[in-house]
Amino acid sequence: MGRWKPDGRGRLEEAALALFGERRFENTTVAQIAARAGLTERTFFRYFADKREVLFWGSRTLQEVMVDALATTPQSAPPLEAVAAALDAAGTILQDRFEIARKRQAVIGASVELRERELIKLASLAAALGDGLRRRGTAGPTATLTAEAGIAVFRVAFDRWVTGTAPHDLPQLIRDSLEELRGVTAR
Amino acid sequence: MGRWKPDGRGRLEEAALALFGERRFENTTVAQIAARAGLTERTFFRYFADKREVLFWGSRTLQEVMVDALATTPQSAPPLEAVAAALDAAGTILQDRFEIARKRQAVIGASVELRERELIKLASLAAALGDGLRRRGTAGPTATLTAEAGIAVFRVAFDRWVTGTAPHDLPQLIRDSLEELRGVTAR
Numbered sequence: 001m002g003r004w005k006p007d008g009r010g011r012l013e014e015a016a017l018a019l020f021g022e023r024r025f026e027n028t029t030v031a032q033i034a035a036r037a038g039l040t041e042r043t044f045f046r047y048f049a050d051k052r053e054v055l056f057w058g059s060r061t062l063q064e065v066m067v068d069a070l071a072t073t074p075q076s077a078p079p080l081e082a083v084a085a086a087l088d089a090a091g092t093i094l095q096d097r098f099e100i101a102r103k104r105q106a107v108i109g110a111s112v113e114l115r116e117r118e119l120i121k122l123a124s125l126a127a128a129l130g131d132g133l134r135r136r137g138t139a140g141p142t143a144t145l146t147a148e149a150g151i152a153v154f155r156v157a158f159d160r161w162v163t164g165t166a167p168h169d170l171p172q173l174i175r176d177s178l179e180e181l182r183g184v185t186a187r
Numbered sequence: 188m189g190r191w192k193p194d195g196r197g198r199l200e201e202a203a204l205a206l207f208g209e210r211r212f213e214n215t216t217v218a219q220i221a222a223r224a225g226l227t228e229r230t231f232f233r234y235f236a237d238k239r240e241v242l243f244w245g246s247r248t249l250q251e252v253m254v255d256a257l258a259t260t261p262q263s264a265p266p267l268e269a270v271a272a273a274l275d276a277a278g279t280i281l282q283d284r285f286e287i288a289r290k291r292q293a294v295i296g297a298s299v300e301l302r303e304r305e306l307i308k309l310a311s312l313a314a315a316l317g318d319g320l321r322r323r324g325t326a327g328p329t330a331t332l333t334a335e336a337g338i339a340v341f342r343v344a345f346d347r348w349v350t351g352t353a354p355h356d357l358p359q360l361i362r363d364s365l366e367e368l369r370g371v372t373a374r
Binding site for chain 1: 371
């Protein structure tokens with residue numbers, strides 16, 4: 001995955017996650033992150049607007065990948081299958097980032113502000129999937145419902161994956177979670 | 188509903204919603220709200236910690252009502268039915284507050300900060316329902332999934348209700364939305 005290679009961005013990300021873990025997000029400065037990565041603050045700001053963006057820059061990429069997967073699913077597929085394809089694409093990309101995802105989640109879990117930011121990112125992801133479904137011709141409320149349910153599936157699977165309480169295959173965990181949703185809503 | 192009677196709280200709420208609509212949330216002061224309601228600032232602060240709480244105090248009541256409804260649903264009911272009972276209780280209570288809900292939603296829709304606050308309240312509602320399901324013996328991830336799906340159902344129904352694009356019966360809109368979720372997830 002070219003996107004995730006350990007270039008300047010990757011080195012800064014690793015340094016930031018290490019420092020956030022050691023001294024908390026609130027107590028870490030950009031200067032410290034740059035120094036730990038062996039780079040300058042100027043380089044830091046070439047990649048990230050601020051230290052919080054180190055944790056959230058991937059959301060945009062993830063959203064693009066998911067919306068693309070949704071759009072390229074055959075038009076004949078029902079909405080939940082298109083969402084399943086988007087979730088699978090996300091799972092596949094994240095699978096290679098397990099160590100980073102695990103550290104990132106610990107940092108986010110330790111801060112109310114970051115947990116709120118994460119929620120907002122997930123809501124915007126759900127909104128983007130809903131828009132994608134509407135572009136495929138799914139009716140408005142159905143699109144919203146399906147997208148939101150898909151994000152719920154993703155969150156449960158991601159949580160199992162990142163806390164290591166389940167086998168280490170995120171795409172499989174996502175499929176399991178989707179099955180579970182089908183079970184819960186079946187009459 | 189004794190809880191919603193137009194006492195000091197209700198008068199302040201009405202005054203605040205009128206002012207937020209006229210001059211935006213950001214440009215309204217507590218002094219103006221109190222004056223419009225014919226009450227003192229001191230009285231305002233007896234009911235609300237700040238002007239934002241005028242918009243969100245009901246979330247706590249709603250959450251209590253929903254968690255109660257969940258807890259009193261027969262133990263034999265499957266998790267989604269318990270969540271449906273909670274949503275029905277919420278719909279019944281909100282049904283009498285249509286004008287307030289409509290004005291409130293317009294205010295929230297006009298502010299990024301308030302939309303984010305609303306998201307966070309809905310997430311905490313989902314978490315409370317998930318906890319309620321776990322107390323009924325539903326397994327952890329199933330409880331989370333069911334609660335999140337229930338909140339998605341609620342949001343879609345609420346949105347239809349408050350924008351007036353559908354008939355004016357929130358509990359019925361919630362049932363319709365739940366049916367829609369069942370349809371989307373059916374194989």
